[in-house]
Amino acid sequence: MKPEPIDLHAKLEMIHEHWAPKVVAEMNDYQFKLVKLQGEFVWHQHENTDEVFYVLHGLLEVRFRDRSVFVREGELFVVPKGVEHITRAEDECHVLIIEPRGVINTGAQKGDLTAPNDVWI
Amino acid sequence: MKPEPIDLHAKLEMIHEHWAPKVVAEMNDYQFKLVKLQGEFVWHQHENTDEVFYVLHGLLEVRFRDRSVFVREGELFVVPKGVEHITRAEDECHVLIIEPRGVINTGAQKGDLTAPNDVWI
Numbered sequence: 001m002k003p004e005p006i007d008l009h010a011k012l013e014m015i016h017e018h019w020a021p022k023v024v025a026e027m028n029d030y031q032f033k034l035v036k037l038q039g040e041f042v043w044h045q046h047e048n049t050d051e052v053f054y055v056l057h058g059l060l061e062v063r064f065r066d067r068s069v070f071v072r073e074g075e076l077f078v079v080p081k082g083v084e085h086i087t088r089a090e091d092e093c094h095v096l097i098i099e100p101r102g103v104i105n106t107g108a109q110k111g112d113l114t115a116p117n118d119v120w121i
Numbered sequence: 122m123k124p125e126p127i128d129l130h131a132k133l134e135m136i137h138e139h140w141a142p143k144v145v146a147e148m149n150d151y152q153f154k155l156v157k158l159q160g161e162f163v164w165h166q167h168e169n170t171d172e173v174f175y176v177l178h179g180l181l182e183v184r185f186r187d188r189s190v191f192v193r194e195g196e197l198f199v200v201p202k203g204v205e206h207i208t209r210a211e212d213e214c215h216v217l218i219i220e221p222r223g224v225i226n227t228g229a230q231k232g233d234l235t236a237p238n239d240v241w242i
Contacts, residue, residue: 002188005196025199027171027219030151032197050148067123075126076153078146098148098219 022121044107058093143242165228179214
């Protein structure tokens with residue numbers, strides 16, 4: 001199959017729910033996922049991997065137990081492996097997530113916000 | 122060390138040469154590199170890895186032996202592992218490259234455009 005460019009903003013228009021990452025590309029065993037989020041997620045960590053957030057629209061708060069980081073449009077942020085965090089956005093925020101295939105969005109804290117993996121758009 | 126958000130546009134202002142990728146972040150053993158490019162690169166391939174280009178500004182042409190792909194601002198493109206390609210930009214283009222640490226920009230085709238690795242900004 002011949003790869004084509006992926007227009008992230010066009011893909012975002014296909015997403016109509018919050019907290020449900022959709023895969024748009026793969027590089028080796030890593031995935032690029034788009035997500036729309038608003039409100040507060042759940043505390044969790046990823047024991048085996050860093051996780052990257054790139055904000056395409058809005059303002060993303062990444063809260064740690066000891067501080068908060070605000071990630072603005074055009075900024076990239078690396079959540080270190082094993083560090084507990086929660087994401088939060090007052091207004092709707094659009095984020096590109098980059099992480100290895102198979103990472104569960106809520107880590108081990110499975111619940112209502114745990115999204116199915118490998119849903120492509 | 123506590124990670125901070127990385128403003129890609131602010132980082133781009135620190136780059137004053139073409140074809141010399143600068144590392145701005147790491148995720149596990151992968152690196153995020155910013156590059157400004159204009160003109161034509163050299164034919165090469167990366168035998169062991171896919172390579173991702175995300176265009177932040179301008180229009181990037183990725184030429185393969187059998188076709189050309191044009192990647193626009195806001196678009197992401199995955200160059201498959203082992204496939205010969207050459208990048209080209211009529212006007213200056215700003216690109217975020219995502220690939221494993223240690224990948225040489227020119228692959229095995231070392232020459233004048235081979236850039237040093239692990240130069241952080």
